[in-house]
Amino acid sequence: xxxxxxxxxEPDALVQRLRRFRDEFDLGVDLLYxxxxxxxxxxxxxxxxxxxxxxxxxxxxYWIHAAHVRQGYATEAAAALTRVAFQIVGVERVEIRCDPKxxxxxxxxxxxxxTLEAVLDADTVDVDGRPRDTMVWSLLRDxxxxxxxxxxxxxxxxxxxRRLLPRTSGHDE
Numbered sequence: 505x506x507x508x509x510x511x512x513x514e515p516d517a518l519v520q521r522l523r524r525f526r527d528e529f530d531l532g533v534d535l536l537y538x539x540x541x542x543x544x545x546x547x548x549x550x551x552x553x554x555x556x557x558x559x560x561x562x563x564x565x566y567w568i569h570a571a572h573v574r575q576g577y578a579t580e581a582a583a584a585l586t587r588v589a590f591q592i593v594g595v596e597r598v599e600i601r602c603d604p605k606x607x608x609x610x611x612x613x614x615x616x617x618x619t620l621e622a623v624l625d626a627d628t629v630d631v632d633g634r635p636r637d638t639m640v641w642s643l644l645r646d647x648x649x650x651x652x653x654x655x656x657x658x659x660x661x662x663x664x665x666r667r668l669l670p671r672t673s674g675h676d677e
Contacts, residue, residue, distance in 0.1 A: 532593070535585075539568070539577050548572045551581040553589055561597040562589040566612070578612050583656035586616065590648050592660060592668055598648075600641045603630070613641035617651030 528534040536552040549568035557563035564585045566578045582600060589598045600618055602609040613620075618641035626635035648654055660668040 535588070535593075537581070537585075539566075539581055548577055549581075551578070551585060553585045553593065557597070557599045560595055561599060562593060562595045563599045563601065564589070565601075566609075573608055578609070579615050580656065582612050583616055583653045584658045586643060586648070586651075586653040587656055587658060587669070588660060590645055596645045598643045601638050602641075604637050604639050610639055610641075613643075616643070616653040617647070618643045618653075619647075 525534065525536050529536060533555050534552055535554075537550065538547050539549040539551055540546065541548055547569075549566065549572065551564065551566040554563045554565060562585075564582050566581055568575075568578050586598050589595045598618075600613040602613075604610065604623060620639060621642050622640045624638045624640060627638050628636055630636040643651060643653060658669065662668055
């Protein structure tokens with residue numbers, strides 16, 4: 505992730521970026537979330553549902569701090585955002601893109617029932633500026649109800665505390 509190279513950055517720049525994140529969240533352009541431990545004390549990573557995948561689609565991104573990888577956090581977050589994408593945002597397609605060399609990251613869409621559509625050759629750069637490939641995984645609305653991603657149990661509320669999703673045991677839409 506080339507953006508991580510310069511983190512955390514200068515405080516003024518960070519404040520501006522957080523304000524931009526809030527604006528984009530409020531506009532429904534980028535829904536960014538922190539991933540916390542169960543007690544809500546430690547940031548384990550981050551995730552987001554992004555509008556950059558095109559009309560009627562959403563792209564899920566995630567990162568987990570190295571001390572917390574392979575514990576299911578990215579899978580749980582991606583499953584929750586997949587449900588949000590289909591049931592709240594109303595997209596027809598969800599994508600997850602990752603570096604083929606990142607085996608743990610590629611395992612997330614595989615576990616959730618996404619389909620590997622393509623590997624794009626040298627379509628972006630790594631943290632050192634060298635060309636790198638990208639795996640493109642997708643899940644379509646019609647396939648979601650029977651996918652492992654639909655089994656996630658989440659609750660979602662708006663800013664006023666109103667429930668956005670019905671109570672569920674998973675595997676329903």
